[in-house]
Amino acid sequence: MILVKIGGGAGIRLEEIVRDLAQLEEPFVIVHGANALRDEIVLKMGLDKQVITSASGYSSVFSDKNALDAILMAYSGLRNKRLVELCLTHNILAVGLTGLDGRIVQGQRNRGIRVVENGKKILKRDFSGKPRSINTALLTLLISQGYTPVITIPICDENGFAINSENDDIVCEIQKALNAETVIQLIEAKGLMEDINDPDSLIPNLSRAGLARMEQKATGRIKRKMHALNKLAQSGVGQVIICDGRTRNPVRNGLSGGGTRIQ
Amino acid sequence: MILVKIGGGAGIRLEEIVRDLAQLEEPFVIVHGANALRDEIVLKMGLDKQVITSASGYSSVFSDKNALDAILMAYSGLRNKRLVELCLTHNILAVGLTGLDGRIVQGQRNRGIRVVENGKKILKRDFSGKPRSINTALLTLLISQGYTPVITIPICDENGFAINSENDDIVCEIQKALNAETVIQLIEAKGLMEDINDPDSLIPNLSRAGLARMEQKATGRIKRKMHALNKLAQSGVGQVIICDGRTRNPVRNGLSGGGTRIQ
Incomplete structure (x- = not known):
């Protein structure tokens, strides 16, 4: 079983990816993003993107009803x-x-973010959360009948409401549920880079220990990405391949040694 | 088995409908529209709605790539x-x-519309077509496992492409595939009316013969609706109930004698 994560950047070549996937002999499941497309729709429709600052000074996107509507579209x-x-x-x-x-991806809604409004600390709760379990019965039923699940956000909270979530966390849960041997992540970069500003610094092979060291050094959004990757690498997966979704034959390249391989 | 068609008008009360459906003891399948929502999105995003006039003088919506994108959103x-x-x-x-x-609703793409451009007759082909068969195996598999399918456009053409189609035709195919005993259609009217301008002219009961007579009298878009209804009534269904989706308890009302019943 191969789990394929397709990034949502504007440069990802979907047709190239699907053409490669059609050649695979193993069954596979796709999890995909669409962030560039979402941003485009939000802009065209004049929807506001709410950003809030927590009492402790961190900024984050607030997933209100409009934000969820944009995800759904x-x-x-x-x-x-x-x-x-x-x-x-x-x-x-x-x-x-x-x-x-x-309820194929069952999640738990975040409890809220503490913000200061009019001098008072209040808890603001949005439609976001973390995946906690997979409806493995439905997923394996579909796969056993020859179907290829193509999965994306939103996920489902405890009460059945749609919530936003990180695709990286969803991939991690699905990998565990299906015990997928290989995870391929198609991104807008050659793979993991030693130095993000040096295109020749691709890391072709990385041990789990090396990955853990990279997480410690990382900051900001990259740190969150590295944390999710670490969790995935430690969940019993055989290999994680991170490779360039902008090239010709991106999946074939990744499976035959391109990009970064974590083993 | 009950087949529930929910219209896409802005006045349809979805929560009322779902609250009623949750009380049903029989399994059911939902087919729904979203035309008012689609028009709103098209307007907000500044997408063009293409209308073309055939060589024989009929106007119709031309389902180009943008129109399909709007349907998908x-x-x-x-x-x-x-x-x-x-x-x-x-x-x-x-x-x-x-x-x-x-490929749960397999269709056949329309062959095109003959139009006159620069004095020449040419064939313009859009992304629209008619449903021809249902993936009954997948549909019944889901129902047998306790899931309720909620189905909408687009459908799939012979080559796997997304095409627009009439929900009325989809309902007809699904009714046949599942041999649904009852079809409920929730619309923005009290039911079928003797005179569309007289709110007191609701037809509570209609025979198949009476329906056929109504089709002959109808014109324009109503004629197409009546034709689809006639096809449905003649396909072995036990009863078709057409009732008001704008009221409280719309499904309960329909099942207990409200609206128009065709038997």
Whole structure:
């Protein structure tokens, strides 16, 4: 079983990826993003992106109803179904699902962010949270019947509400649920880089220990990414391949030694 | 088995409908529209709605790539997943699907419309077509495992491409595939009316012969609706109930004698 994570950057070449996937002999599951598309839709529709600052000084995106609507249009609608269509035209019998559908990705809603408003500390709660479990029965039922699940956000909270979540965390839960041997992540970079400003500093091979050291050095959003990667690497996966989704034959390249391999 | 068609008008009360559906003892399948939502998104995003006039003088909407994108955002994304969410919060284990997913609604693409351009007759082909068959195996598999399919456009053409289609035709195909005994259609009217301008002219009961007579008298878009209804009534269904989706307890009202019943 291969788990394929397709990033949501504007440079990712979806058709190249799907053409490669159609050649795989093992079954696979796709988890995909759509952040560039979401930003484009938000801009065109004049929706506001709410950013709030916590009492302790951290800024983060506040996933209000509008933000979830934009996710539903971009991730669950346009990107998910165009990706399913691309699969179908390449003879992959895809079924597009959000975490809501059949509660396939069950999450836990965040408890809220402490903010200061009018001099008072209050708890503001948005529609975001973390995946906690997978409806493995539904997922394996579909796979056993020859379908390829194509999964994206939102996920489902304890009460059935749609919540935003990190795709990295969803990938981690699905890997555990399916015991996927290989995880391929298609991103807008050659792989993990020693120095983000030096295009020749690609790290071709990385041990789990090396990855843990990289997490310690990282800061900001990269640190969160490295943390998710570390969690994935430690969850019993055989290998994680991080490779360039902007090239020709991106999956084939990744499986045959391109990008960064964590073993 | 009950097949529930929920119209896409702005006045349809989705939460009322879902609250009623949660009380049903029989399994059911939902097919829904989202035309008002689609028009709103098209307007906000400044997408053009292409209308073309055929050589024989008929105007129709031309489903180009933009029109399909709008369908994917409105029907497949926002409306489908908010409806799934509403189901989940009412303990209905819904799975939202377009006709593309697992090729659940297999269609045939229209061959094109003959138009006159620069004095020449040419064939213009858009992304639209008619449903021809249902992936009954996938649909019944989901139902047998306790899931409630929530289905919308687009559907899938012969080559795997997304195409627009009439929900009325999709309902007809699904009714046949599942041999649904009852079809409930929730619309923005009290039911079928003798005179569309007279709110007191509701037709409570209609025979199949009476329906056929109504089709002959109808014109324009209503004629197409009546034609689809006639096809449905003649396909072996036990009863078709057409009732008001704008009221409280719309499904309960329909099942207990409200609206129009065709038997």
